[in-house]
Each structure stands twice: as C-alpha cells, then as structure tokens.
Amino acid sequence: MKPSALDRRTFLGVTGATVAAAGFPSILKGEEAAASKQLKIGLIGCGGRGTGAASQALSADPNVKLWAMGDAFAPAITNSLNNLKNFSAKVEVPEERRFAGLDAFQKVIESGVDVVLLASPPGFRPQHLRAAIEAGKHVFAEKPMAVDVAGVKSVLESAKLAKQKNISIQHGFCWRFAPGVREAYGKITSGELGRVCSLYGTYFGTPPKPLQPGMKRPDKMGEVEWQIAWWNNFEWLSGGPLLEQAIHTVDKIAWAMNDVAPIAAIANGGRAMRTDDGNVYDHYNIAFEYPGGVICHMGERQFPGLYAEVVDRVYCEKGTVICPDNPMVLGPDGKKRQWMYRPQPGAEQNMYQVCHNEFFASLRKGEIINKGEYMANSTMLAILGREAAHTGLRVTWEDLWKADQDLAPDGLQFKDTFPIAPVPVPGKYKLA
Numbered sequence: 001m002k003p004s005a006l007d008r009r010t011f012l013g014v015t016g017a018t019v020a021a022a023g024f025p026s027i028l029k030g031e032e033a034a035a036s037k038q039l040k041i042g043l044i045g046c047g048g049r050g051t052g053a054a055s056q057a058l059s060a061d062p063n064v065k066l067w068a069m070g071d072a073f074a075p076a077i078t079n080s081l082n083n084l085k086n087f088s089a090k091v092e093v094p095e096e097r098r099f100a101g102l103d104a105f106q107k108v109i110e111s112g113v114d115v116v117l118l119a120s121p122p123g124f125r126p127q128h129l130r131a132a133i134e135a136g137k138h139v140f141a142e143k144p145m146a147v148d149v150a151g152v153k154s155v156l157e158s159a160k161l162a163k164q165k166n167i168s169i170q171h172g173f174c175w176r177f178a179p180g181v182r183e184a185y186g187k188i189t190s191g192e193l194g195r196v197c198s199l200y201g202t203y204f205g206t207p208p209k210p211l212q213p214g215m216k217r218p219d220k221m222g223e224v225e226w227q228i229a230w231w232n233n234f235e236w237l238s239g240g241p242l243l244e245q246a247i248h249t250v251d252k253i254a255w256a257m258n259d260v261a262p263i264a265a266i267a268n269g270g271r272a273m274r275t276d277d278g279n280v281y282d283h284y285n286i287a288f289e290y291p292g293g294v295i296c297h298m299g300e301r302q303f304p305g306l307y308a309e310v311v312d313r314v315y316c317e318k319g320t321v322i323c324p325d326n327p328m329v330l331g332p333d334g335k336k337r338q339w340m341y342r343p344q345p346g347a348e349q350n351m352y353q354v355c356h357n358e359f360f361a362s363l364r365k366g367e368i369i370n371k372g373e374y375m376a377n378s379t380m381l382a383i384l385g386r387e388a389a390h391t392g393l394r395v396t397w398e399d400l401w402k403a404d405q406d407l408a409p410d411g412l413q414f415k416d417t418f419p420i421a422p423v424p425v426p427g428k429y430k431l432a
Helices: 015-020 048-060 074-083 085-090 104-109 122-134 149-165 179-189 223-229 247-256 351-365 372-391 397-402
Strands: 039-044 064-071 098-100 115-118 138-141 169-171 196-205 264-270 283-290 294-302 309-316 319-323 328-330 337-340
Touching (some): 039 048, 039 104, 048 064, 048 074, 048 085, 048 351, 064 074, 064 085, 064 104, 074 085, 074 098, 104 122, 122 138, 122 149, 169 351, 169 372, 247 294, 247 309, 247 372, 264 372, 283 372, 372 397
Parallel strands (some): 039 115, 064 098
Antiparallel strands (some): 264 283, 283 294, 309 319, 328 337
C-alpha cells in the first residue's frame, strides 16, 4: 500500500479543491462508448471474490480484456489466472502487468486500464477507491466499502469526486441484483404491502478462513504481512464478520426501509467458539431502531458445524416477504402464499452476473452509475450495529457520524510492527 499524497484524514474535506483543478471528461462517451472501444480491466485483489468478479466482467461484454492484476501476494495472481483460463482470448496479463505487494493497486491503476475491480480486503477499500477515482477509472467495488468511520467518510468524498468527474461506481451488494429478490423487495419499497412493521434477518454461517488456536506467525513474516494473509480474522482489515460477510443482511434491512437513516442500534455479541489470536467476534444480535417505531432485528454468527441459514423475514401490513431463496409473499396470517417469484425464460438469474452486465451496459451507453453514497450508508449501518455490540451502549446514527474512528491506517508495509488490537469488551471498549 504505497503512501498516497493524501491519506484518509487529509483527504476529508479537500475534494472540492481537487476537483477545481481537474476538469475530467468521462472515459467513455460519444464514439468511445461504442462496442468497438475495447475496455481494459484491472483486477485489484485476486482472491476468490476478485476472481469471480473478473469472470463476471469478462462475461458481461464481448469487447473487454483483462489487462492487469494486482494482489498483496504473488501466488494469488497465479491462482486467479489459472481459474480464468477459460477466458484465454480475453486475458492478456503478461508478467510485466502482474503486480504483487501493497503498492500493487497503484501499479494496476497506472497500467493503462479503463475499469478497475476492487476486491482487496475492505480495510484497503477507501484508499483504493480514492486512487482509482483520482486517476479517472470506472470502478466496481466489492462490499463493504470500509471498516471504520473515517473510511466511510473518505468513500463519500470519493463518490462526490466521481460524480463531478462523470465516473461510474458500481457496487457488490449482490442481492440487490438478484431478480427474484428485486421483485420481492419492490413490493415492499413500492408500498404494495403497506408499511413495514418489523423485520428479522439472519446470516448464520461458518468462518470463511479461520485462524486455528495456537497458530503462530512464521518467524520470517512481518506482523502486517501475516495479518493480511489471514485478513478475515482482524478488525482493521475485515471489519469483523458483520461487515465482511453478514453486511448482505444489513444491506437488505436498509433496502426494506427504503434506505432511510436509522435512529440508533442496541446489540450484543462476542466470541463464543473462537479461541484464536484474532480479534473479531463470532456472533452478533442487533436491533436497529427506525422512524415510526419500526425495529429491525438481525442475527449473525460464524459457528462451524451448526444450523445455518440466510433468511430475510420482512413483516408488512399486508403480507410477509420471505427471501432470498425462493422469494415469496405470505398473507397476513403468515401461512397462505400470495405470490412466488417465477423466473422469466432466458433471463439471467445469477446476481453476480447481473451486476456486471448492468455495469458494462451502462458504460457502453455512456451512462454513469454512482452508488457511492448508498454503499457508504449501508456500510455505516453495519458499523452502527457492530459498535453498539462492542460498546454495550445504545449508539445513535448521529453520534456515530461524529466519531473519529480510524482502524485501518494508510501507509503500512509488510514488515511493520502492528500489534493485534484487543478483543472489544462491552463496558470497557470505547467508540473513538
């Protein structure tokens, strides 16, 4: 992660000055937006989700090419290329455009690409997003957008800059692209089912890449390097499981509530099964307070070998929406099915692919997608729930935005000393 001329703190509040000096036409407009214009794609973060995003981007448009790749670790690039070998005609990433290390993101951006896919650990997302927007690149950014308050504020500034530069920011909150879920949630947000009375969402799964108890850092590996290799287990890199994984459920709560601002959250959580040296919780239970007396509940846990489900239950005046699998609406009695999603013949059903299809189609039309503000707010909603659990307090939306929390400093290097923060203890932990 090469130190930028602007770190996240100095960037806040100076976007206007930056914009005034720039000018910035959109990359794709007029004849450039035609199908004859080949779009060069840069992938930043070559793990499973990044490789998936690259696959979907290469499938979304007939005239795109994977041009450059970057990751903190060189083997990830090799593995990603092996998984993308079916796209051989669309993959043109010679050794000189394969960049490893914490400054790889900047090298990808400077390699001549038109579009960048951001899929590194979310602690780096604000910095990577800013660098891409400053360089005039269209962006697909995976969820979440940040891991802390400072990061969210930085993302909002980047979104404003992108708007002024006519640059697209597409998001990775994938359920908003699932055709059946879209149709079901459309019945909620349109008012067809009356007002939302309450909601209960679950994300019960398993740890994606857990540390093992007693697992130690290799002697030749720096603290930062080791933590990035196991990033899911550290708050400053992942934001914890509520942001890194269960934010999909958080985002659907925001969606059901028409993306209005919440009032506050109260929550609890902890580490019931984890005994490793990481510092993330393994479960949360949260109540989000919304205007009109609506309470939206969610449960999250990463417990291996136990009951698992990811289900939204949205209770409305005229029916209950059950999603995301087999989206349906039950009647007010909660039993009789009023509606069930029926896929349109031939329509794309893979939500990840729909996301990229729409992104690249908009670029070809010269239309700008900028979901930065919404993406930042959904990320902030997850932080609200996390901080309520960590502090043991009722945290208001207003107070959260006043916080000065910064978990993910810019400019770290692999060999730097960066001690693992203690596990938050409610009553002792403070929201900075």
